[in-house]
Amino acid sequence: MYPPVGPVLIEIGPLALRWYGVLMVTAFIIAAVIAARYVERKGQSGNAVWDGLLWVMLGAIVGARLYYVFIQSPRGPNGLERYLANPLEILNVMGGGLHIFGGFIGGAIAVFLYARRRKLPLLIYLDGAALGMPLAQAIARLGNFINQELYGPPTTLPWGLRIDPPNRIPPFDDLVRYPESTRFHPLFLYEAIWNLVGFGLLYSLSRRFEKQLRDGDLILMYAVWYPLGRFFLEFLRTDSWFFPGTPFNVVHGLSFMVICAAAAALVMRHRRRRPFGPERGAPGRAVTQ
Secondary structure, rough: OOOOOOOOOEEEEEEEEEHHHHHHHHHHHHHHHHHHHHHHOOOOOHHHHHHHHHOOOHHHHHHHHHHHHHHHOOOOOHHHHHHOOOHHHHHOOHHOOOHHEEEEEEEEEEHHHHHHHOOOOHHHHHHHHHHHHHHHHHHHHHHHHHHOOOOOOOOOOOEEEEEOHHHHOOOEEEEOOOOOOOOOOOEEEEEEEEHHHHHHHHHHHHHHOOOOOOOHHHHHHHHHHHHHHHHHHHHHHOOOOOOOOOOOOOHHHHHHHHHHHHHHHHHHHHHEEEEEEEEOOOOOOOOOO
């Protein structure tokens, strides 16, 4: 497996349009289309999704970058120490280094502030985002493929990913131990497949049980599904900082807490009701947070 194109789509002098950026913007737009259609089915304004898209994008990118730099980046001269010694490098998003959990945090803060300012029903819009995010994430992961990043340890599996020497991180940049013929686990592909399955599952549930689901259920289901897959994929990460002497990193802890909290919230919301029974609030009922 090898990317059919280079990272740069168009280059004019010092300016370069990269595939990663194009795919990221495309992913946000597709997520917004799905979210807008969902909130319109709930009797809300789809235009509000588009009006707030830029703010959510900025919040997600800032959060994703800060999380990567201060939490996810490797400890040492090639990671956190480099950013602390050269603070301007933190702003170099195109140089690589975004983390989805930080994107969730930054994006969620932006959605909360936007919904509060516009007096929108927060849970309905979060449910719309929950529908769009898995598909958007799957699309954005293609950028990792093109950039030759987000790969795991060496593998002999037939779908192993070829990584050029300049894009390898230690210790895999040692071509004596890991020659150019070495192939690596394509973690971006594993996560993309998990997200596509999650999108299909959430979309199916949102349609089949549209009148039974409560506002906020979809975002809670997403908060169980995505971290569950990410928890196991993290064991294959090669670019993370792990707690000394353990196979666990910060994402493991965050994923576990989010899964438990979201699952508990779902159970408590429905424990006194027959699962997906007829007794529910009116469809589209606004819940302002």
